[in-house]
Each structure stands twice: as structure tokens, then as C-alpha cells.
Ligand SMILES: [Zn+2]
């Protein structure tokens with residue numbers, strides 16, 4: 001998790017919202033359950049964004065989109081060794097690698 005203030009106020013303290021806290025008879029903290037991931041910046045009160053969750057979602061989308069077979073090829077344009085799938089497109093520079101099958 002990497003929380004940032006949506007107003008970019010620079011605050012580094014956040015409060016979890018919508019969390020249920022379990023306490024014992026004396027009020028001591030036992031456990032908590034986050035009902036909904038929702039955080040607020042303590043500096044200015046703006047909603048906080050979880051940057052840490054974004055790359056995971058992007059990664060999951062990429063994995064879902066991966067073609068079944070990848071061909072390793074040296075891209076003639078950017079000269080990096082890349083893996084290309086059915087789209088025959090260099091992931092580094094976007095060049096169309098028509099010569100993959102040659
Ligand atoms: Zn803030």
C-alpha cells in the first residue's frame with residue numbers, strides 16, 4: 001500500500017475510514033476489519049489514493065492480455081532483446097516486427 005493525498009498537500013498521515021475495531025471489555029484494541037478500503041488525509045481532509053494498488057491491477061490486466069506464445073527477438077529498431085506475441089509489436093519502442101517469422 002502506498003497512500004498519497006489526492007490534493008497533494010504533502011501530508012503523510014492518513015486515517016482509515018469504514019473500519020470496524022474490535023475491543024475487549026476494557027476498550028483495548030484487539031483487531032480490526034476494513035469494510036471498505038478508504039483512507040483520508042489527516043493533513044487536509046482530502047481522500048487518499050492508494051498508489052500501491054495501481055501497479056498490481058495493471059499487472060493483472062497485462063497478464064490477462066498475454067498471448068499464449070511469445071517469441072524472443074532482437075528488435076532491429078531499438079536493439080533490445082524483447083518478447084513479442086501475436087501482435088508482433090516491440091514492447092520497448094512499439095515498432096512492428098514483421099520479420100519475426102523470416
Ligand atoms: Zn492532504
Ligand SMILES: [Zn+2]
Pocket residue numbers: 075076077078079080090091092093094095
Ligand atoms: Zn524495439
